[in-house]
Amino acid sequence: MSSGRKSRGRQKIEIKKMSNESHLQVTFSKRRSGLFKKASELCTLCGADVALVVYSPGEKVFSFGHPNVDTVIDRYLSRVSSQNNGTMQFIEAHRSANVRELNTQLTQINHLLDIEKKRAEELSHLCKSVETQFWWDGPVDGMNRVQLELFKNDLEELKKLVAHHADRLVIQSAPTQTLPLFF
Structure with missing residues (x-):
């Protein structure tokens, strides 16, 4: 007795219109x-009234x-025509409520966007002020020769200022010597 299958069984097919007539x-x-x-x-199990109309290719x-x-x-059709007016009013009210809600959300989002734009401007100004305040901490990789020469001169000037300031602090903090008075 052969245990091999003679057919492929049920196969899952791609749901799209078939080209072969x-x-x-x-x-x-x-x-x-x-x-x-x-x-x-559905009719038998649930007692539902069902109508299906299908046109073949x-x-x-x-x-x-069922029943027919x-x-x-x-x-x-009788329910649709009697409910049509009420249904349209309901749909319009629902649509208006959705539009109001979406407008409220849009207003809130625009307000948050304005706040974030102001924050971005403040951060941009802060970054620019920090860059100018700490110019020596910037990257030197992208500088050309002229910029590097200027940078070098500025660093030498900064070194002189730091040395001068340090000297002043040393002088100010040095104990004053008093000479003994001899009478």
Whole structure:
């Protein structure tokens, strides 16, 4: 007895329109009967009234209805026409509420954006002031020869100022010597 399979079994297919006409018709027939079977089960299990109308690729009409198609469609159309006015008012009220909520959110987001823009400007000014205050701490990698010469001269000037300031501090902090007075 052979244990090998003779068919591939059920395969998962990509859901897109089929290009092969003969495959399309066979698949339609199988799926249509499955759809009608599910509708029938829904009626039996739940007591639901169901109507299905399906047009095949060959423009043939197939329908299923419980108790029948006409009864379910008439019931649907009578409810839609009587509720249409109320439904439209409800939809419009819902739409207006959504628009108001979105406008409120937009206003809040714009306010937050303005605050963040001001903060960015303040940070930019702060960065510029720090850069000018601590010019010696900047990178030298991207400087050309002239910029490096200026940088060198500025550092030498800074060195002189630091030395001068240090000398003044040493002089100020040195104890004053008093000479003994001899009478």
